[in-house]
Amino acid sequence: MSDMLCEDTLNELVEQVGAELVETLLVDLTQDAGDRVQNMQKLLADGAMDDLRKEAHTLKSSAGTLxxxxxxxxxxxxxxxxxxxxxxxxxxxxxxxxxxxxxxxAAANAWIATKL
Structure with missing residues (x-):
């Protein structure tokens, strides 16, 4: 098991919605979280801590869900x-x-590839 992943969470998600949808959600997360992380760096540089907190909250949730x-x-x-x-x-x-x-x-995509 990769220390990057919570395989229990992924297994539950696959059971609930299927591996194909999880694969699609990972594609969506790649774009959304990538943009979010980039924005977080800008917000830190700008000192916009409340907005940074909000972005961190959303990233925490979306990454944790997957x-x-x-x-x-x-x-x-x-x-x-x-x-x-x-x-x-x-x-x-x-x-x-x-x-x-x-x-x-990368770890999540490798994991889901074994479930398809």
Missing amino acids: GLKIVSEKAAIIERKLVTGEGPDVAPIVPELPQLLEDGL
């Missing part, structure tokens, strides 16, 4: 730090997101 455990966890940390007033502490985390997302999506 089993991208590490991405969801990192987004949750960003959201929590911004809620608790630890905004500067997110500066080293946000730049990690593009690679984590890429790795998570």
